Amino acid sequence: MLFTKDDFGDDFKWGVSTAAYQIEGAHNIDGKGLSIWDTFSQKKKKIFNNHNGNTACDFYTHYADDIALLYKLNIPNYRFSISWSRILPHGIGAVNIKGIDFYNKVIDFCLELGIEPWITLYHWDLPQELQQKGGWANREIINWFSYFVDCCIKNFGDRVKRWMVLNEPMVFTGAGYFLGVHAPGKKGLSSFLAAAHHAALCQAEGGRIIKTLRSDCKVGTTFSYSHVEPYRTGNEKDLKAALKVDALLNRMFIEPLLGLGYPTKDLKILERIERFMYPHDEKKLKFDMDFTGLQNYTREIVSHAPLMPFVKAKIIKASKRNVQHTLMDWEIHPPSIYNALKRYSSYQQIKEIIVTENGAAFTDAHEEGMVNDSERVKYLQDYIAQVLLAKKEGVKVNGYFVWTLMDNFEWAEGFYPRFGLVYVDFATQQRVVKNSGRWYSQFLKNTVPASM
Numbered sequence: 001m002l003f004t005k006d007d008f009g010d011d012f013k014w015g016v017s018t019a020a021y022q023i024e025g026a027h028n029i030d031g032k033g034l035s036i037w038d039t040f041s042q043k044k045k046k047i048f049n050n051h052n053g054n055t056a057c058d059f060y061t062h063y064a065d066d067i068a069l070l071y072k073l074n075i076p077n078y079r080f081s082i083s084w085s086r087i088l089p090h091g092i093g094a095v096n097i098k099g100i101d102f103y104n105k106v107i108d109f110c111l112e113l114g115i116e117p118w119i120t121l122y123h124w125d126l127p128q129e130l131q132q133k134g135g136w137a138n139r140e141i142i143n144w145f146s147y148f149v150d151c152c153i154k155n156f157g158d159r160v161k162r163w164m165v166l167n168e169p170m171v172f173t174g175a176g177y178f179l180g181v182h183a184p185g186k187k188g189l190s191s192f193l194a195a196a197h198h199a200a201l202c203q204a205e206g207g208r209i210i211k212t213l214r215s216d217c218k219v220g221t222t223f224s225y226s227h228v229e230p231y232r233t234g235n236e237k238d239l240k241a242a243l244k245v246d247a248l249l250n251r252m253f254i255e256p257l258l259g260l261g262y263p264t265k266d267l268k269i270l271e272r273i274e275r276f277m278y279p280h281d282e283k284k285l286k287f288d289m290d291f292t293g294l295q296n297y298t299r300e301i302v303s304h305a306p307l308m309p310f311v312k313a314k315i316i317k318a319s320k321r322n323v324q325h326t327l328m329d330w331e332i333h334p335p336s337i338y339n340a341l342k343r344y345s346s347y348q349q350i351k352e353i354i355v356t357e358n359g360a361a362f363t364d365a366h367e368e369g370m371v372n373d374s375e376r377v378k379y380l381q382d383y384i385a386q387v388l389l390a391k392k393e394g395v396k397v398n399g400y401f402v403w404t405l406m407d408n409f410e411w412a413e414g415f416y417p418r419f420g421l422v423y424v425d426f427a428t429q430q431r432v433v434k435n436s437g438r439w440y441s442q443f444l445k446n447t448v449p450a451s452m
């Protein structure tokens with residue numbers, strides 16, 4: 001069956017997403033302070049091939065060409081993040097005017113071309129000076145973060161009407177404060193639970209600040225969501241393991257925001273978060289977002305694993321299961337996004353869902369000005385078709401953003417996995433639109449249908 005953009009309705013928001021550290025480069029230019037990713041990526045063996053984002057796509061220099069490219073590709077919405085330490089080099093206190101100028105130029109140029117800017121306040125690059133004081137594990141983060149939000153809204157809120165408070169709190173607290181594989185490289189349950197609780201408080205507090213300063217802005221926040229299924233269907237132990245992993249990966253941040261509290265019933269270990277709770281925190285965790293950003297790439301298959309600490313469960317990687325997967329070893333499984341949307345729509349409190357990230361990394365070959373990434377074209381079509389299916393069944397999904405505009409620094413995996421609709425030659429900073437970029441552009445122009 002064929003479908004077109006029209007099937008989603010006129011009001012559906014189509015776009016692409018990026019994040020500051022992954023594209024901007026200019027990590028120590030024009031007064032920018034260092035972030036935890038600037039320091040983490042300098043450490044040996046933390047990032048694939050010891051890559052770092054010092055230059056990345058040098059969006060700091062090339063922003064005008066890149067935004068012009070968005071325009072050329074008919075992409076009407078652009079989600080990007082603000083580097084906290086670019087505008088506040090010390091995290092709080094003095095403002096770096098050149099940093100503010102940069103984002104003003106980005107925002108104004110988007111608007112000039114009729115592209116709506118969507119800003120993520122925090123996409124993982126905490127100012128290093130704040131990390132020195134404990135970062136997300138220090139409750140003071142609520143004040144530091146409030147200061148940053150206030151600064152962004154006062155400077156940009158007159159023109160930017162769509163805001164997302166955090167990007168995937170589960171990933172930055174889990175990978176950064178529990179597993180130690182992302183910045184700041186901390187490990188252990190205690191630092192994780194503290195960081196997680198403070199992030200959950202900040203996501204609500206950020207929302208409150210934005211609405212107080214500018215009631216005309218729409219506020220949301222984003223969550224990673226991977227549909228979780230048991231390895232052996234019908235096996236009691238695997239089923240229990242799946243429930244726990246689901247509580248951890250998919251429910252831990254959204255449920256307190258919705259006023260449901262932490263999912264301690266299905267994941268006992270979360271009871272230990274109480275140690276970090278102050279009186280009235282439960283109330284403070286709640287905030288009524290205008291929209292919810294859902295980010296989905298894959299599903300997770302989980303089995304019982306008695307030796308695994310805390311959850312007694314393990315995720316079985318796609319390559320071990322012999323199923324189709326991307327370069328991230330994430331299973332290609334389009335119904336995952338449908339399941340994710342259905343799950344979110346079962347939360348009555350959610351008003352509007354926007355898919356703020358979806359995409360795939362493949363080995364892209366650049367040959368004679370062409371990148372024939374047919375696997376990505378198929379991936380996008382298949383996932384978008386599932387979004388349509390969910391929408392037709394009444395799910396309040398009203399937007400879809402591809403991760404990502406152009407190949408960039410993929411965190412611990414460095415420059416190895418390429419996710420872009422646009423190929424980047426990192427040696428020359430040359431951009432080459434991939435076939436997936438052409439396809440998305442034509443789909444958005446309504447000149448080609450997609451197949452279901």
Ligand code: FCB
Binds near residue numbers: 019167224357
């Ligand atoms: C998400 C992140 C984004 C990008 C994609 C592949 O978890 O939000 O920055 O790395 O994964």
